[in-house]
Amino acid sequence: MVRTKIEIKKIDNLTARQVTFSKRRRGLFKKAQELSTLCDVDIGLIVFSATGKLCHYSNSNMEEVITRHSMHIEKVECVEHQPSPSLQRESITYAGLAKEFTEKSRELRQLNGEDLQELGMAELIKLEKMVEGGLSRIMRKKGDILLSEINALKKKEAKLMEENAQLKQRSEIGVQGGPPYSSESVTNGCCLFPDKLQDHYKSSDTSLKLGLPFPD
Template identity: 35%
Template sequence: MVRGKIQIKRIDNATNRQVTFSKRRKGLFKKADELSVICDSQVSVLILAGSGKVYEHNSGSTTTKQVIDQYQTTTGIDIWRTNYEKMQDYLKKLKEKNRSLRMQIRQRMGEDLNDLSFEELHTLEEEMDTSVRVIRERKFKVLSTQISTTNKKYQQAVQVNRLLTDGIKQDDSDYGLVGSGGDYDSVTTYSNGIHDIFALRTQPNQPNQSESVLTSCSENWRVAKF
């Protein structure tokens, strides 16, 4: 059975592409070993996958560095120096970018402005105005959120206080809340600027001694502080 010709193009399906990569990588490494044994040669294979992972295979006891060093000796090409020069160029670009960023930061702090032209100063001013506007919008948004959260907590506290007050009135009919004013001014006090409220309960067998209790704190009265 004749195998159909496969069109050489990128496989769109990621799963199929990974399966094909694994199979062909193993086949390539096998061919490298066969070539090394049959032809008595040193073979080193490097594969850089699309994911960024590096696959390395060497024939016999040789290493990739040994093969590359022998290649440089034979061809007279210094691969490491070329790579070193590329790294130096890249480092120089990074330093220049870092210097430029530091200069921009200092200019936004009001420093190193003497060398800027009028147009550059105008552009810098517009950029800073835009930044200030964005910061203020964010600040107002955060402040509004905090105010809204505080109001919700306050309303919840008021609701809880109302429920507790109603529960006290319903659960104990012997006690009542006494406010300021009227005939109860004598039982309201102030402590550290806070208005204290008392609840009073009289004994059922002595209904007519309210005045004496308020003045002498008779044992027949119970005073509870809320």
């Protein structure tokens, strides 16, 4: 069966793209390992996936390969033209930053539980202590935030209780003062004018007749 030639272009399907990246990455690293073994050369490969994940391979030490690469660039520039002191400082800075970037990337992956196969017991214990230290700092920060929120709620509760006590005191003062016309004053008023009340009841017709009306 004749194998069809795959057209080299971007794969639109995201799943197929990820599968192809994983397979071809392993194949690329395998070819690099074979080339370094057969030809006794130093190789360093750095690949960033579409999701931003860093993948790299080196047959010796990635930091040394990057440093040699930086030094080679400096030598080429020296041959072509004499670099300025500022460019030399930038090249040295670049090499240092590249080395620091590689170290920090590896440290971050190890903190996430990746690339642990090359670590010994002492390095694993050190990594474990770093993770425990980070967790303890997170717990302390969380406790400080919770304590601050509790104190704020207590202050709010005390303020509400104070306002409630003031409202209760005002209501008690109003009850003790009494309304302008209490039931007692109305009763006294009725007792002071009994004659007028009797005249009022006499003048009003309050009789009630029951039964059917008689015929005329």
